[in-house]
């Protein structure tokens with residue numbers, strides 16, 4: 001029946017009985033306020049999709065040109081969000097959560113696992129989680145062989161094999177976007193094998209060999225000061241995540257409220273700063289003075305895992321709402337959750353609504369009212385606005401529709417019997 005109908009339409013079109021290009025779009029999002037920082041779009045516009053790609057973004061695209069139209073007036077339409085710090089692999093000591101019921105419900109279409117797996121278990125992670133998810137999952141490969149699955153290995157330099165790590169990263173160039181180092185807390189006395197910078201330096205070497213960034217989860221100490229990490233051990237384009245934490249990595253002088261000069265020096269030399277909220281790394285006592293002094297993280301990310309998903313992180317859109325209520329303008333919040341993280345991981349085909357790009361789209365509601373938000377130090381702010389993801393599209397398919405925007409009024413549906 002459906003085939004016969006489409007054949008008839010093609011015949012009618014060939015005979016000139018249909019206007020050229022009738023229903024050339026699969027889906028049209030109509031009347032939303034588009035924020036697409038890469039393309040400098042900031043206005044009410046329609047977004048048309050065809051074949052899983054963005055086909056056209058324009059002021060008024062007729063509904064007749066699309067097979068299906070969804071009215072999104074009153075909502076914001078943005079590129080699908082990128083969250084470049086999550087944990088989706090759950091074996092051993094690692095704390096992964098399931099991707100789709102967290103990412104898609106939050107407007108996130110691309111999430112980057114931050115080193116939950118290393119070269120010994122990456123393929124298991126790929127087979128059991130990455131391949132099966134609707135969310136696009138990319139990964140920083142941990143410099144530690146078993147990633148975060150075996151806590152003791154995270155302290156053992158013998159498990160940080162640059163060549164084996166590089167070999168696995170090269171085998172999966174479309175998934176691995178860089179190298180992660182984290183949780184190297186080993187303490188004095190150091191010996192020939194254990195040195196303060198071992199983990200960072202090996203991750204950087206692996207990153208150099210594959211031409212991709214490393215993401216660093218650090219903890220400054222007298223024997224490895226934070227400023228030396230930023231100014232000597234990281235390359236331009238490398239990412240320091242957890243930047244607004246409790247002060248192990250000193251960003252703000254808590255006595256004067258001033259941001260340390262080396263933070264701005266590091267930004268100038270191209271070091272990338274990422275939020276990586278997590279269970280311990282976002283404190284209003286750091287974030288408020290940092291933002292007030294003009295130190296703005298390049299990307300917003302969650303560090304979602306079993307220990308942060310039920311608070312204080314909850315999800316990407318909640319973390320974005322925190323920045324909104326701290327005074328970051330909405331288009332800036334979107335920029336740091338779309339085009340910026342896409343550039344940081346070298347995937348510039350993502351994070352925008354250019355014609356021809358994959359149709360990854362988030363439809364966001366901005367609720368007004370009184371909302372509480374809390375941090376990793378049990379600190380709280382009361383805000384007046386809150387973002388919510390009402391619809392998410394991955395490659396043109398609706399994968400999340402909280403309020404049934406794309407559904408029919410039940411009274412218009414056919415009788416059941």
Ligand SMILES: [Zn+2]
Nearest residue numbers: 085114278303
């Ligand atoms: Zn993490």
